[in-house]
Amino acid sequence: xxxxxxxxxxxxxxxxxxxxxxxxxxxxxxxxxxxxxxxxxxxxxxxxxxxxxxxxxxxxxxxxxxxxxxxxxxxxxxxxxxxxxxxxxxxxxxxxxxxxxxxxxxxxxxxxxxxxxxxxxxxxxxxxxxxxxxxxxxxxxxxxxxxxxxxxxxxxxxxxxxxxxxxxxxxxxxx
Numbered sequence: 001x002x003x004x005x006x007x008x009x010x011x012x013x014x015x016x017x018x019x020x021x022x023x024x025x026x027x028x029x030x031x032x033x034x035x036x037x038x039x040x041x042x043x044x045x046x047x048x049x050x051x052x053x054x055x056x057x058x059x060x061x062x063x064x065x066x067x068x069x070x071x072x073x074x075x076x077x078x079x080x081x082x083x084x085x086x087x088x089x090x091x092x093x094x095x096x097x098x099x100x101x102x103x104x105x106x107x108x109x110x111x112x113x114x115x116x117x118x119x120x121x122x123x124x125x126x127x128x129x130x131x132x133x134x135x136x137x138x139x140x141x142x143x144x145x146x147x148x149x150x151x152x153x154x155x156x157x158x159x160x161x162x163x164x165x166x167x168x169x170x171x172x173x174x175x
Contacts, residue, residue, distance in 0.1 A: 013111045015118040018048055018073040018085060025082040026075070029103045035136055036101045047071050047087050047098075072122050076102070076111045086115040088131070095123050097133035100142075112142075116149045120173070129175060134168040136161055146171045 018026070023044050030036045039047075050071035069090055076084040084102035088095045097119070102111045123131050134157065135142045151171040160168035 013076040013078050013114050015074055015076055015114060018075045020048060022075050022082050026085050030101050032104060033101045035139060037099045048073050072119055074115060074118055076115055078106055084111045084115055086119050088119060093127055093129040095128050095131045112145055120149060131173045134170050137167040137169050143169065
């Protein structure tokens, strides 16, 4: 480890709602992660607007009015900088996790698990019936995390992913 580097494992990630100013950093984190779903800035801004419908201007986590939300979009901050994010779409009581990414230098420090737990807590306080997601079959680390967070394998989609072509494993967590 370089002399001036702060040990990442000693940092505590703070989870909060994503804000418009976070989008450039979110894009940079996502673009640096080849297996992640790649979106445009407009797509992230749209998801952010959907998540703000019930939360007003506050970036603090609250489940008030979460039943009218169309999305949940959270970021993790480490040492004052966005180091990861998770976003989910909410349709008819089902929460679909669309993307969860942690910046490379912050991986293996429990940040993805903390993001997942925060999203699950929001879901549990809502009227949601299920949390769903899909992941590349080869992404063993993510699959282990989802299992650890109470998800079970619910199916597969053959050839779902491109570049490279790969199966998707579907996971679900129900009440």
